[in-house]
Amino acid sequence: MFKYIGKLFLIKPENLEEKVTLYKELNFSNFIFFKEHSEEDFNYYISSLKGKIKLRFLAVDQEGGRVCRIEGEYASPLEIAKKYLKEGEKIVRTWAESIAHSVKRKGLNLNLAPCVDLADETSEEFLKERTFGKDPKLVKELAYIFITEHKKEGVFTCLKHFPGLKDVKTDPHKELPFKETLDEESLYPYKYLFEEEKIDFIMTTHLCINGIDPKPATFSSKIINILRKNLNYKGAILTDDLNMGALKDWELQERIILSLASGHNLLIYCGSFDNLTRALEDIKNEIEKSLVLRERIKESLFIFDKIEG
Numbered sequence: 001m002f003k004y005i006g007k008l009f010l011i012k013p014e015n016l017e018e019k020v021t022l023y024k025e026l027n028f029s030n031f032i033f034f035k036e037h038s039e040e041d042f043n044y045y046i047s048s049l050k051g052k053i054k055l056r057f058l059a060v061d062q063e064g065g066r067v068c069r070i071e072g073e074y075a076s077p078l079e080i081a082k083k084y085l086k087e088g089e090k091i092v093r094t095w096a097e098s099i100a101h102s103v104k105r106k107g108l109n110l111n112l113a114p115c116v117d118l119a120d121e122t123s124e125e126f127l128k129e130r131t132f133g134k135d136p137k138l139v140k141e142l143a144y145i146f147i148t149e150h151k152k153e154g155v156f157t158c159l160k161h162f163p164g165l166k167d168v169k170t171d172p173h174k175e176l177p178f179k180e181t182l183d184e185e186s187l188y189p190y191k192y193l194f195e196e197e198k199i200d201f202i203m204t205t206h207l208c209i210n211g212i213d214p215k216p217a218t219f220s221s222k223i224i225n226i227l228r229k230n231l232n233y234k235g236a237i238l239t240d241d242l243n244m245g246a247l248k249d250w251e252l253q254e255r256i257i258l259s260l261a262s263g264h265n266l267l268i269y270c271g272s273f274d275n276l277t278r279a280l281e282d283i284k285n286e287i288e289k290s291l292v293l294r295e296r297i298k299e300s301l302f303i304f305d306k307i308e309g
Helices: 016-026 035-039 042-049 077-087 089-105 136-152 184-196 221-230 252-262 273-289 291-308
Strands: 009-011 030-033 058-060 062-064 156-162 201-204 236-238 267-269
Touching: 009 273, 016 042, 016 273, 030 042, 062 077, 062 089, 077 089, 077 136, 089 136, 136 156, 136 184, 156 184, 201 221, 221 252, 236 291, 252 267, 252 273, 252 291, 273 291
Parallel strands: 009 030, 009 267, 030 058, 156 201, 201 236
Antiparallel strands: none
């Protein structure tokens, strides 16, 4: 059942013990964890999965600052960027190493960070202090340090949110934002990080760029082609949470199919597991009969194998 689709979802575990059997039947192998899991006996969650399910990527949002799912005191990326300008590179390496340690200590292997959007303390609340600032060169430099320190700990990282939320006023957690054009400054960190370091994961955002595609990036093969063809990116491409308010005009079944068809390799869904299983049941036959969708999924599994080495 769902032998093609099962390995493509990061989902939020809830009532894990009751769900393990279903996860196994659905062939899920990727999971995203939240603060409530680390506040409980986290070893319970991991041990309940290991040995029963073939696990690949165990993910968490551990950016630093207010977006931290694992306990501890970690400065925000913007705060670290300001310290870097006064104190130099060591402060950034120490910070990034401590964050990587926190992820590894929990038995996880994918940190959904760093955020390389161009934003600072004047930006909208949903992005404020989550990035290294508005200078694309500085963002690239500090993201590079973040990535390399995680690699030392054996933890994957994920650049986000492509193609960039610079100057966006609408919070995609609530509504669908729009931009008229794609600015080169937002692409700069991606372009130069691809040249300097192997990037394994990139997360897109629910953003419409009117000059490119009326559909949000989550459903846009044109946006994915910018990554694949213009920037020659070879790693995995993730959606942001398909349960966010920006996508409320689409049924969950549509969100899944359109995300896959556009070229995304991992679909993040943080919501009701029952709703997800119903949606998968509804579209199972459509996916298994579609040559295009089956090929997309085969490509994804090939990319995962390459990432794991």
